[in-house]
Amino acid sequence: MPPHRSRRRIPEATVARLPVYLQILVDQAGEGVENISSEGLAELAGVNAAKVRKDLSYLGSYGTRGVGYEVDYLVYQIRRELGLDHDWPVVIVGAGNLGQALAGYGGFNDRGFPVAGLVDIDDDKVDTVVGGIRVRPLDELAQIVAARNVSIGVIATPPPAAQDAADRLVKAGVTSILNFAPVVLSVPVGITVRKVDLAVELQILSYHEQRRAAASQGGQLHAVSTDRGRGATA
Amino acid sequence: MPPHRSRRRIPEATVARLPVYLQILVDQAGEGVENISSEGLAELAGVNAAKVRKDLSYLGSYGTRGVGYEVDYLVYQIRRELGLDHDWPVVIVGAGNLGQALAGYGGFNDRGFPVAGLVDIDDDKVDTVVGGIRVRPLDELAQIVAARNVSIGVIATPPPAAQDAADRLVKAGVTSILNFAPVVLSVPVGITVRKVDLAVELQILSYHEQRRAAASQGGQLHAVSTDRGRGATA
DNA sequence: CGGGCTTTGTGCACACGTTCACAAACCGCC
DNA sequence: GGCGGTTTGTGAACGTGTGCACAAAGCCCG
Numbered sequence: 001m002p003p004h005r006s007r008r009r010i011p012e013a014t015v016a017r018l019p020v021y022l023q024i025l026v027d028q029a030g031e032g033v034e035n036i037s038s039e040g041l042a043e044l045a046g047v048n049a050a051k052v053r054k055d056l057s058y059l060g061s062y063g064t065r066g067v068g069y070e071v072d073y074l075v076y077q078i079r080r081e082l083g084l085d086h087d088w089p090v091v092i093v094g095a096g097n098l099g100q101a102l103a104g105y106g107g108f109n110d111r112g113f114p115v116a117g118l119v120d121i122d123d124d125k126v127d128t129v130v131g132g133i134r135v136r137p138l139d140e141l142a143q144i145v146a147a148r149n150v151s152i153g154v155i156a157t158p159p160p161a162a163q164d165a166a167d168r169l170v171k172a173g174v175t176s177i178l179n180f181a182p183v184v185l186s187v188p189v190g191i192t193v194r195k196v197d198l199a200v201e202l203q204i205l206s207y208h209e210q211r212r213a214a215a216s217q218g219g220q221l222h223a224v225s226t227d228r229g230r231g232a233t234a
Numbered sequence: 235m236p237p238h239r240s241r242r243r244i245p246e247a248t249v250a251r252l253p254v255y256l257q258i259l260v261d262q263a264g265e266g267v268e269n270i271s272s273e274g275l276a277e278l279a280g281v282n283a284a285k286v287r288k289d290l291s292y293l294g295s296y297g298t299r300g301v302g303y304e305v306d307y308l309v310y311q312i313r314r315e316l317g318l319d320h321d322w323p324v325v326i327v328g329a330g331n332l333g334q335a336l337a338g339y340g341g342f343n344d345r346g347f348p349v350a351g352l353v354d355i356d357d358d359k360v361d362t363v364v365g366g367i368r369v370r371p372l373d374e375l376a377q378i379v380a381a382r383n384v385s386i387g388v389i390a391t392p393p394p395a396a397q398d399a400a401d402r403l404v405k406a407g408v409t410s411i412l413n414f415a416p417v418v419l420s421v422p423v424g425i426t427v428r429k430v431d432l433a434v435e436l437q438i439l440s441y442h443e444q445r446r447a448a449a450s451q452g453g454q455l456h457a458v459s460t461d462r463g464r465g466a467t468a
Numbered sequence: 469c470g471g472g473c474t475t476t477g478t479g480c481a482c483a484c485g486t487t488c489a490c491a492a493a494c495c496g497c498c
Numbered sequence: 499g500g501c502g503g504t505t506t507g508t509g510a511a512c513g514t515g516t517g518c519a520c521a522a523a524g525c526c527c528g
Contacts (some may be wrong), residue, residue, distance in 0.1 A: 011327065013514080014515090018437075018441075019431070019433065019434040019437040019438070020434065021438075023416055037475065037476090038476070039475085046420070048516075050516080050517050051515090052514085052515075053475090054517090056479080057477055057478075063476050064476075064523085064525090065476040065477080065523040065525090066475050066476080066523070066524040066525050067475070068474095068475065081441070082444065083440045083441055083445075088439075088443065094386060097338050098335055098339065101332055101431070103333050105331055105332065107416070108436075111436070112440075113433075113440075117374030151443050152439050175443065176440075177439075182341070184258070188290025197253070197254075198341060199342075199345045200250070200253040200254065201428050201430060202324070203252075203256075203318065204250060204253070204428060205318050205386055205410040205411075205412060206317045206346075207244075207317055208426045209317055209410055210315075210316065211317075213317070230486080245485070247485060247486090248485095259479090271506090272505075272506070282488095283487075285487075287505090287506065288487090288507080288508080295507070298495090298505080299494045299504080299505050299507080300495050300496095300503080300506080301505070302504095
């Protein structure tokens with residue numbers, strides 16, 4: 001069976017679901033499950049079975065008709081496709097409330113994203129230790145990125161400092177950024193940015209709450225059906 | 235001009251962008267800007283101008299041709315549509331690393347989502363104070379929800395406890411959940427759930443990094459163009 | 469070895485989201 | 499009051515994502 005180095009582009013919507021499948025499959029493997037059908041996986045992932053099949057078909061034809069998918073093999077294939085066959089060290093900029101929580105959050109290390117460094121501009125924070133990581137001055141960012149071959153940066157600064165952090169990360173050679181600051185970053189083409197904004201998430205929920213309230217008061221009530229990649233309504 | 239209580243449904247993709255526009259508009263208002271064109275707003279939000287106009291058109295016709303949009307009025311309208319004309323108290327389940335960071339994060343309170351309560355199942359954590367909030371036992375969840383009229387719950391527990399937390403939140407009367415645990419929650423219809431999974435975000439970035447590496451080594455390089463609601467590539 | 473049952477992989481139709489392009493509306497100035 | 503310049507609001511085309519439905523493929527059993 002050929003390694004099948006897919007040069008094929010996978011739709012973004014699918015890329016966003018693969019990690020979810022992966023998580024579930026790893027859990028299932030841990031419970032001794034050897035095979036799983038698209039329907040079974042769909043059930044656990046809370047999506048449509050056809051979607052699961054189509055998603056997995058982008059990886060290649062790794063199922064067996066009449067049987068389903070071999071869990072271990074599927075885990076291997078998804079890992080490979082997502083580039084999770086090796087670790088990706090990350091550097092965190094900003095050792096405030098959130099930066100500390102992130103550094104201390106075990107989930108990073110466990111899932112193949114070791115914290116290669118945690119930097120802050122504030123001298124009072126430098127050299128304090130959080131989650132086993134010693135905070136380094138912002139100036140050492142470039143060094144850390146170069147030394148540990150970091151390609152992913154996490155921005156956990158206050159909003160006004162976020163753009164500067166992004167500029168420094170890019171200059172240091174980072175090509176992917178996960179931005180927790182509620183700010184729209186401007187970066188050169190070719191740099192991938194993803195934004196996680198807690199306030200935005202809450203405001204989206206607020207919209208649905210408001211809508212519910214308005215509906216129950218006046219109009220008829222619809223079954224709300226959120227979705228769109230992340231987030232869903234049952 | 236009639237208040238225009240829109241009973242119209244707004245597309246999810248638009249709902250996800252409105253908070254971003256809002257943020258920018260508030261900033262602009264703070265700098266004394268009175269009017270803004272769709273192009274100006276689009277520039278700041280990193281999106282297409284036509285998209286801005288279409289998004290805003292779902293709220294009603296609040297622009298003036300040849301001039302643009304009045305910033306203050308637009309802020310008011312977006313706030314109203316998102317249900318941000320009053321506070322939405324939230325209750326946080328789980329006072330671990332993340333739960334504490336969330337409780338301590340000023341952004342919640344500032345943006346209209348005061349923390350009405352922070353509960354944990356672990357007695358050792360109960361009564362400790364984090365971010366000005368005293369941790370309460372899990373059993374008091376229902377009380378807190380009822381007393382403060384909470385409709386939004388935040389799950390910041392370890393994965394195995396997340397479903398139980400969701401069940402308790404729903405039983406207590408919460409109708410929207412923001413889930414930080416890397417677990418697919420199962421909830422009754424009518425409950426809105428949004429999931430924020432840091433590992434998933436990193437894995438999506440990993441995919442793009444892996445792709446970049448594969449491309450530069452073998453095939454031709456494409457301009458990567460991520461997007462999909464949140465996250466973007468420049 | 470063939471027939472029945474199960475499950476994948478995918479063509480097709482539909483829904484949703486994005487972008488273009490342009491008429492309609494408004495401002496300000498002459 | 500009309501004319502040129504500007505910007506909105508939206509119809510229409512396009513692209514992406516979803517879900518159905520079914521043929522193809524494999525397993526098991528008689």
